[in-house]
Amino acid sequence: MPALLPTEFTAETTWIGRVGDREATLNSEPLQSVEMTWAGIDGEHHGGVTKGSCVRMRAQHPEGTEIRNVRQLTILSAEELDLTAADMGLEALDPALTGASLVLRGIPDFTHVPPGSRLQNQHGTTLVVDMENRPCTLPARGIENVHAGAGKLFKPAAKGRRGVTAWVERPGPWSLGDTVTLHIPDQRAWAHMAEVSDKR
Secondary structure (H helix, E strand, O other): OOOEEEEEEEEEEEEEEEOOOOOOOOOOEEOOEEEEEOOEEOOOOOOOOEEEOOHHHOOOOOOOOEEEOOOOEEEEEHHHHHHHHHHOOOOOOOHHHHOOOEEEEOOOOHHHOOOOOEEEEOOOOEEEEEEEOOOOOOOHHHHHHHOOOOHHHHHHHOOOOOOEEEEEEEOEEEEOOOEEEEEEEOOOOOOOHHHHHOOO
């Protein structure tokens, strides 16, 4: 039996970007195409096969501990980005202002696809979904520079819509317009998830 099931859910790649120097800005530069490598997108600040653990992993590792980099990419849903923009009172929100690596259109409830899912394009290039990307205040400055007064609105508006973090399982090309198929783990949801979530 296969451990991963191809689904009928597909998406179109509508945006590709790269954060070159996070210390300077979280904004992504838009690209037409990229070569996905074992380390992610070449020149991406968040790239690398390993990384230093951050505050998000404090319960597992002391900050700065070298760990596998499963946050090479930030992938957003175009539909969810539109909803975030609307809740911020904006007609649209440029993905570059969010530090996005990819934006996909077509997969419903995208931020909550199961961890371990695969996103595979027509070339066979494959990304592994790590987990939901929780919204933070870091994009606020870039958003504020373009939409005065809206920076502080991003975090609450993006809750449950911030997309996922992911890493490269199979390197290869990725371009605007590429079709992406969702593959999900062939298992039921963990029966005790509710009781763990209630204690957060």
